[in-house]
Amino acid sequence: GTLVMGLLLVRYLGPEHYGTYTIALSVGAAVAVFTDLGMTQYAARAIAASPLEAPALLATELALTAVLLVVEVVAFSVMAMLGRTFGAAICAGMIVGNLLGTVRFSASVLVAGLRSRGVLAGSAISRIGSICVVGTVIWQHLSVQFLLLGLALVTVPVLVIRLRQLRSHWPTRRYWRWKSFRDVVIQAWPFFSYSVTQ
Numbered sequence: 213g214t215l216v217m218g219l220l221l222v223r224y225l226g227p228e229h230y231g232t233y234t235i236a237l238s239v240g241a242a243v244a245v246f247t248d249l250g251m252t253q254y255a256a257r258a259i260a261a262s263p264l265e266a267p268a269l270l271a272t273e274l275a276l277t278a279v280l281l282v283v284e285v286v287a288f289s290v291m292a293m294l295g296r297t298f299g300a301a302i303c304a305g306m307i308v309g310n311l312l313g314t315v316r317f318s319a320s321v322l323v324a325g326l327r328s329r330g331v332l333a334g335s336a337i338s339r340i341g342s343i344c345v346v347g348t349v350i351w352q353h354l355s356v357q358f359l360l361l362g363l364a365l366v367t368v369p370v371l372v373i374r375l376r377q378l379r380s381h382w383p384t385r386r387y388w389r390w391k392s393f394r395d396v397v398i399q400a401w402p403f404f405s406y407s408v409t410q
């Protein structure tokens with residue numbers, strides 16, 4: 213389904229708009245790698261060794277995601293109001309990358325806790341939602357910005373499902389502090405180079 217909708221999307225968008233779409237997603241993915249700070253790879257290792265590390269990691273990831281999301285939404289709004297469609301598409305791509313990065317982080321926490329089967333529900337919703345978004349964009353003749361925002365919206369229920377699955381690791385108040393965030397980033401930092409290389 214994803215393959216067929218992808219081919220239809222290429223035909224619908226044409227070379228110029230499909231180029232904007234792929235550049236926006238590529239920029240979003242690159243920004244997500246750099247803003248992850250190696251936490252996804254570190255989480256897979258640290259939580260497998262000690263599940264007690266999960267709340268601090270989860271709090272840091274969610275705080276970082278929230279801050280970046282606010283900046284990205286403001287940037288998208290400014291670009292859209294100024295009529296800069298390419299800039300708005302890039303910002304929308306960064307929103308998608310940010311949310312997908314948090315979804316991947318949550319999946320790595322589940323896998324580290326030997327709950328890899330739990331990843332399937334979110335993945336299925338993500339694929340079906342993406343197909344529906346692409347179909348709606350083609351059917352309604354919508355722009356690249358709507359396509360990217362639709363993909364970002366599809367990611368939200370997946371993230372909610374994953375966070376619900378991680379409720380046993382949900383951070384308490386003591387993990388929502390600057391010192392806890394700093395400690396997690398320092399411990400995850402050696403894994404940053406691996407993430408960038410990938």
